[in-house]
Each structure stands twice: as structure tokens, then as C-alpha cells.
Amino acid sequence: MKIAILGGGHGCYAAAADLSEAGHEVRLWRRDAEALRPVIETGSIVLKDADGPRAVKIARATADIGAALDGAQLVVIPSPAIAQEDIARAMAPHLQDGQVVFLPPGTFGSFVMSRIVRRAGNQADVAWAETGTLPYLARKHGEREVNVTIRAVRLPTGVYPARRTEHALKVIREAYPSAHACGDALSGALMNAGPIIHPPLIVMNAAPLQHFERWDIHNEGTQPAVRAVTDRLDLERIAVREALGYGAPHYPLADHYNNDQWMYGDAHKKLVKSGDWREHIELQTHRYVTEDTELGLAFLASVARWVGADAPIAHGLLAIAGGWQGRDLRQGPRTLEGLGLDQLSKEAMQQLLHEGE
Numbered sequence: 001m002k003i004a005i006l007g008g009g010h011g012c013y014a015a016a017a018d019l020s021e022a023g024h025e026v027r028l029w030r031r032d033a034e035a036l037r038p039v040i041e042t043g044s045i046v047l048k049d050a051d052g053p054r055a056v057k058i059a060r061a062t063a064d065i066g067a068a069l070d071g072a073q074l075v076v077i078p079s080p081a082i083a084q085e086d087i088a089r090a091m092a093p094h095l096q097d098g099q100v101v102f103l104p105p106g107t108f109g110s111f112v113m114s115r116i117v118r119r120a121g122n123q124a125d126v127a128w129a130e131t132g133t134l135p136y137l138a139r140k141h142g143e144r145e146v147n148v149t150i151r152a153v154r155l156p157t158g159v160y161p162a163r164r165t166e167h168a169l170k171v172i173r174e175a176y177p178s179a180h181a182c183g184d185a186l187s188g189a190l191m192n193a194g195p196i197i198h199p200p201l202i203v204m205n206a207a208p209l210q211h212f213e214r215w216d217i218h219n220e221g222t223q224p225a226v227r228a229v230t231d232r233l234d235l236e237r238i239a240v241r242e243a244l245g246y247g248a249p250h251y252p253l254a255d256h257y258n259n260d261q262w263m264y265g266d267a268h269k270k271l272v273k274s275g276d277w278r279e280h281i282e283l284q285t286h287r288y289v290t291e292d293t294e295l296g297l298a299f300l301a302s303v304a305r306w307v308g309a310d311a312p313i314a315h316g317l318l319a320i321a322g323g324w325q326g327r328d329l330r331q332g333p334r335t336l337e338g339l340g341l342d343q344l345s346k347e348a349m350q351q352l353l354h355e356g357e
Contacts, residue, residue, distance in 0.1 A: 001025070001174050004072035006065070006087055008035060011078030011104070013146040014138035017047040017056040019076075019175055025059045027072065031090070033063035038143040046145040053145075069094040074102060074171050078134055080291045081107035081334070088113035092120035099126050100171040102157075106130025107296045107334060108189040110160040115357060127164035127171075131155040132191030132251060133263050135176055154263045155179040156251060158188020161356035184353040187246045190303070193263065195296030196237055196253050198288035199317045200229045202281070206324070209281050216278040229313060236311040237300060243307045244346070283324060293321050295334040302335035306342055 001024050005016045008030035016028040028045075030036040039045055039061040047056045062068055069075060069091060077087060084103070095101075095117060103109045110128035117126070137149040155178045159165040162184040172179045182188060201217040204226045208215050215221060234253040241250055255262035283289060297314055304311035315330060322329040336342040344352065 001074060001171075002072045003027070003175060004029060004068040004075045006068065006075065006077045006091070007079030007083065008032060009079055010138045010140050010146065011134045011136055013045055013140055013144075014047075014134075014136040014148050015076050015078050016058055016061075017045040017146060018136065018148065018151070020045075020058050021047065021056045022175070024175060027060040027062060027068040028058055029062055029065050029068035031063060031065075035143070036061055036063060042144060044144070046142070048141065048145065048147040049149075065090050066094045069096075069099075072099060074100050074175055076102045076104070076175070077109075078104050078136075080287045081105075081109055081295045082287065082290050084109040084113050085116060088116035089120065092117045092122050095122055095124045095126050097125045098167075099124070100168045101126060101128045102168075102172050102176075103128070103130040104134050104155065105132055105192040105194060106158075106185070106189055107192055107195070107291065108185065108299055108339075110158070110185040110188065111353075112334070112339070114160060118357060125164075127168035128160045128185065129157050129168045129172060130160075130185060130188040130192075131157045131179065132188070133193045135178075137264060150264050152176075152263050153178050154251070156182035156188070156191045156249070156263070158183050158185045158191070160185035160353060162354045163356075183246055184350075186244065186303070186349070186353055187241070189299065190237060190241050190244075190246065191251060192296055193251075193253060193256070194288075194292040195300055196230065196234050197256075198292040199297045199321065200226055200233060202283070202286075202288050202293065203317050203320050204229065206283060209283060214278050214280055217281070219278070233313040233317070236304065236309070236314055240300065240304050240307060240309045240311070243309045244303075289321065289325070293318070294325070294329055294332055298329055298332045299334045299336075301330060302337060302342070306336050307346075 003024045003026050005028045020026045044055040044057050110130045114128050135152045140146050157179045159168045205217050205221040238250045301314040318329040
């Protein structure tokens with residue numbers, strides 16, 4: 001299958017190498033041509049995992065997004081949600097009927113990006129999908145080297161518009177057999193694990209993050225008090241899903257820590273053992289703040305307000321993080337209010353999610 005990977009981060013390089021090794025024709029697009037040069041010149045990415053390092057040939061690495069998208073059946077965008085609007089504007093002239101765009105994860109980006117593309121004048125019949133996490137726990141170790149600690153074994157996926165679910169899942173499963181339908185795009189967005197895992201870790205580790213050059217929030221930063229807050233926040237997410245009528249499995253985050261039933265299976269110990277997450281986290285600009293708190297958690301809190309579900313942990317974490325960011329994070333571009341969707345009834349929302357704008 002012809003696949004376009006858009007972006008230059010950890011997940012993008014992991015996807016490009018992994019899907020190429022699986023036999024797909026992969027085009028890797030990155031806006032920064034100079035940063036992409038090592039991959040262009042060698043034609044490969046060094047993939048490291050439990051089987052050891054090896055160079056994996058990539059069909060094409062390019063800074064030309066039109067060339068990457070041309071003829072691609074699947075477009076995978078494992079980039080942070082903060083990049084989605086710019087990428088949507090760049091890809092808008094090039095999308096074609098029948099293509100499937102997969103956001104792992106999405107933060108309701110399936111709706112946001114589709115709206116941008118359509119308002120740019122492209123009316124192609126494209127299916128947009130998003131899931132609950134990256135397909136990989138991965139970190140880049142060099143200009144063209146990526147280390148994959150673990151691969152996802154379950155990828156609950158919502159599709160926008162939902163009427164395109166059968167087609168979208170058929171295409172996505174050719175690349176990621178672990179993908180399975182979980183309903184519409186709102187359901188997919190409410191599977192996103194980042195806004196549940198990372199805001200409590202950031203807020204409750206803020207002092208050591210500023211004090212130490214490197215700090216592993218998934219190891220010494222994950223103490224019983226932090227876990228308790230995370231579990232309560234996840235219960236708020238599940239309550240929102242249930243209030244909207246979405247059924248199980250909800251992939252409770254407790255499974256990530258306690259057993260092998262979560263999206264990555266039994267992953268937490270491997271994540272800590274890898275050492276790749278002992279890192280410097282800058283509290284203003286790190287994606288755990290800009291993506292998972294300012295966008296993802298704000299989105300969750302706004303859906304809770306809209307559906308009338310109590311979410312004190314979500315709103316409290318936003319208030320505290322907003323204290324050091326200097327603004328009210330309970331409002332923002334990825335909230336239902338910011339998207340102009342907060343006045344919709346449940347029935348109107350369901351119609352929108354099924355048929356599209």
C-alpha cells in the first residue's frame with residue numbers, strides 16, 4: 001500500500017521505518033528539508049528495537065507535500081496536535097477522493113483538519129480517523145535513527161465522518177491490524193491517553209522538572225499520589241464517554257500500569273527501563289503542556305461542560321497549569337466553545353459527526 005507519513009517527530013520516523021519494513025511504499029514528508037537531508041541522502045532510517053538496529057529503506061523522503069500525498073491510500077500524521085492546523089493547510093490542495101487520513105492520536109483533529117481542508121476549497125471525499133495513542137513508544141536517537149520500545153496492540157479508532165468508518169478501517173488495518181472501530185470521531189478523541197497521563201505528571205512534578213536537568217516523570221515522578229489523581233481524571237473521561245452513550249471498552253488508564261489489557265499491553269515497565277523518557281521538560285513549551293494540557297485536557301473539560309458531567313480534576317489541573325502559563329486554559333481553540341460546537345444539541349452533534357460538515 002502507498003502510505004504518506006507527515007511530520008518529523010519521534011512517531012513519524014518510527015512509522016516510516018516500521019511501515020516500510022512491513023513492505024509498504026512509504027513517502028516521508030517533513031517541512032524542514034535540511035533536517036530531512038540525512039534520510040534523503042541515505043534513503044533509509046535506522047530502526048532500533050528488541051531485534052537490534054538495522055537500516056530500513058524508505059521509498060521516498062521529501063519536503064514536497066504534494067509528492068508525498070500523490071496516490072497515497074493512507075496518510076498517517078503522528079505529529080503533535082499543535083501542528084495539525086498548519087499541516088491541514090499545507091495538504092489541502094492535494095487531498096483526493098478515497099484517501100484516509102489517520103491521526104494517532106487526534107485530540108479531535110479529525111474534525112478540525114477536515115474543516116480547514118474544506119474551507120480551503122477542497123471538497124474531496126476524504127475519511128479522517130483518530131485513535132487513542134501513538135502506535136509506538138518511540139524516541140529518536142539521532143538525525144535518522146529511532147528507537148521503538150514497544151508497539152501498540154490495540155488502537156481504538158473513531159472516524160469522521162462516521163459514515164466512512166468501514167472504508168477507513170479497512171485501509172488503516174492494512175497498516176495497523178490492531179486498529180478497531182470505537183465509533184465516531186468524538187469517541188476516538190475521548191480515547192486519547194495523553195491528556196489523562198501527562199497533565200497530572202506535569203502539574204504534580206512541576207518543581208522537580210524545573211529543578212533537575214533531567215527527570216523521568218514516568219519513573220520517580222509516578223508516585224501513589226500522582227497515580228490517584230490520574231485515576232480520578234480517567235474516571236472523569238469515562239463518565240463523559242458514558243454520558244454520550246459510548247460503550248466499553250474505554251481502555252481505563254489503570255490497565256496501563258497494572259496489566260496487559262491496555263493499548264500497549266504491559267508497557268509501563270518497558271517504558272521506564274528504556275531510559276528514553278528521562279528528559280528535560282520545559283514547562284511552557286513541551287508538548288505535554290501545549291498539546292496534552294492546553295489542547296487535549298481543555299477539549300475533555302469542554303465536552304464535560306457540554307454534556308453536564310462533573311470534571312473537577314480536569315478543570316483543577318487546567319487552572320493550575322494556567323497559573324504558570326498566565327492565561328485561562330479552560331478556554332482555547334480546541335474546546336467545543338472555541339470550535340463553535342458548544343450550542344449543538346446531542347442530536348445535532350451526532351448528525352454532524354456521522355455526515356460531516
